[in-house]
Amino acid sequence: MSTTAEIKIDGQTYEFPVITGTEGEKAIDISKLRDLTGHITLDFGYKNTGSTKSAITFLDGEQGILKYRGYPIEELAEKASFLEVAYLLIYGELPSAETLEKFQKDISMHTLIHEDMKKFFDGYPSKSHPMAQLSSLVCSLSTFYPESLEANQSDEEKDLTIIKMLAKMTTIVAFIYKKSLGHPLIYPKNKYDYITNYLWMTFGQRTEDFEPNPVVVSAMNKLLILHADHEQNCSTSTVRIVGSSDCNLYASISAGISALWGPLHGGANQAVIEMLEKIKADGGDTDKWIAKAKDKNDPFRMMGFGHRVYKNFDPRAKIIKKACDDILESLGINDPVLEIAKKLEQAALTDQYFIDRKLYPNVDFYSGIIYRALGFPSEMFTVLFALGRLPGWIAQWKEMRSNKEPIGRPRQIYVGDVDKHM
Numbered sequence: 137m138s139t140t141a142e143i144k145i146d147g148q149t150y151e152f153p154v155i156t157g158t159e160g161e162k163a164i165d166i167s168k169l170r171d172l173t174g175h176i177t178l179d180f181g182y183k184n185t186g187s188t189k190s191a192i193t194f195l196d197g198e199q200g201i202l203k204y205r206g207y208p209i210e211e212l213a214e215k216a217s218f219l220e221v222a223y224l225l226i227y228g229e230l231p232s233a234e235t236l237e238k239f240q241k242d243i244s245m246h247t248l249i250h251e252d253m254k255k256f257f258d259g260y261p262s263k264s265h266p267m268a269q270l271s272s273l274v275c276s277l278s279t280f281y282p283e284s285l286e287a288n289q290s291d292e293e294k295d296l297t298i299i300k301m302l303a304k305m306t307t308i309v310a311f312i313y314k315k316s317l318g319h320p321l322i323y324p325k326n327k328y329d330y331i332t333n334y335l336w337m338t339f340g341q342r343t344e345d346f347e348p349n350p351v352v353v354s355a356m357n358k359l360l361i362l363h364a365d366h367e368q369n370c371s372t373s374t375v376r377i378v379g380s381s382d383c384n385l386y387a388s389i390s391a392g393i394s395a396l397w398g399p400l401h402g403g404a405n406q407a408v409i410e411m412l413e414k415i416k417a418d419g420g421d422t423d424k425w426i427a428k429a430k431d432k433n434d435p436f437r438m439m440g441f442g443h444r445v446y447k448n449f450d451p452r453a454k455i456i457k458k459a460c461d462d463i464l465e466s467l468g469i470n471d472p473v474l475e476i477a478k479k480l481e482q483a484a485l486t487d488q489y490f491i492d493r494k495l496y497p498n499v500d501f502y503s504g505i506i507y508r509a510l511g512f513p514s515e516m517f518t519v520l521f522a523l524g525r526l527p528g529w530i531a532q533w534k535e536m537r538s539n540k541e542p543i544g545r546p547r548q549i550y551v552g553d554v555d556k557h558m
């Protein structure tokens with residue numbers, strides 16, 4: 137098997153090493169390309185560009201495989217808790233029972249946010265988008281914990297920043313929701329586990345104790361695990377590239393949250409429900425909307441369909457689809473929007489346009505329906521995605537720092553005017 141690749145430019149041949157990953161994927165290492173040839177590569181949207189070597193997540197888009205640290209997503213979603221998966225992603229191994237207990241306890245001890253942060257919530261317009269609030273609030277954590285600004289934190293200090301990030305995220309996310317309703321904030325309780333505590337702060341009442349519905353806890357656990365990491369996507373690459381300037385964890389995660397917000401990325405879960413509602417209000421004619429999605433003169437896209445990497449099926453969508461059916465059944469919800477979703481899915485899966493372009497339902501197609509069944513407004517959906525993705529972002533930021541990766545700085549081909557003068 138070849139371990140080098142040759143590139144011929146102006147009659148001269150240059151050799152570059154071929155790197156093979158542990159799952160067999162191959163890359164041509166062109167880090168010396170410009171030095172040797174004076175050329176760079178051009179790859180809009182980085183469709184063929186590997187930005188790093190990573191030991192966190194493996195995905196094979198052709199086969200529909202997703203693994204965290206070697207464990208298949210199907211097994212983790214079935215058997216693990218979200219915090220176990222978070223620990224696995226961040227520290228590389230599944231925790232022992234004792235380690236998990238300590239991890240959970242350490243997080244519980246840091247769930248409160250500084251009381252002064254509550255003033256920020258009062259300052260936002262009541263209808264402002266939760267993702268804008270989340271990104272700002274997470275960045276603001278660095279103002280309350282200035283020790284995080286130190287680029288060369290010891291491992292212990294870094295771990296504490298990570299614990300604080302994981303802990304305060306649930307409180308911030310829950311407070312954003314409560315504020316959007318104009319309800320009083322509910323403070324965290326240390327006796328609850330990570331997900332129950334989040335549900336308590338979101339759905340609990342101030343004076344009563346809280347009995348979480350096990351179906352809801354299990355659904356949240358699964359959803360957060362399925363979203364926990366997805367290698368070098370738009371938001372994760374953002375976290376890594378921001379962190380590569382030695383920027384602190386909170387600000388790097390805040391940048392990732394902004395990147396996730398867009399409807400072509402994490403914002404798609406909100407866009408899916410809004411699309412389904414629109415189709416319903418329009419009379420529910422799915423054929424009409426499929427035709428619109430196929431029409432190149434129509435800007436409409438079938439939200440929740442297609443993926444940059446998955447070209448066969450999204451393994452997360454398979455699990456979520458089943459979870460979605462289970463939840464709707466056990467909560468006794470009959471959602472007319474789900475019927476439209478099912479019709480759209482069937483029609484698109486058998487339509488030549490979608491088959492030719494390998495467009496399948498992605499994770500966002502079903503997650504919105506579950507969040508809706510759990511009682512969340514659509515504007516919160518991407519925030520919940522961010523809550524799930526947090527351990528992945530942290531793990532990727534930590535890996536990038538440990539590998540001492542250089543500052544991210546792509547090049548360009550200049551195509552503007554030349555030699556102009558005043």
Ligand code: ACO
Binds near residue numbers: 399402441445495
């Ligand atoms: N509806 C209709 N046509 C589509 C869709 C769609 N959802 N997605 C892609 N296509 C078509 C494109 O028009 C293009 O057609 P062409 O070859 O005839 O020009 C072809 O399929 C390839 O599409 P690209 O945009 O080049 O694919 P890319 O990999 O760049 O984009 C993306 C992937 C952004 C996910 C795209 O499929 C999309 O916009 N989907 C809808 C938004 C969405 O669901 N995003 C969530 C992704 S999952 C996540 O981030 C968590």
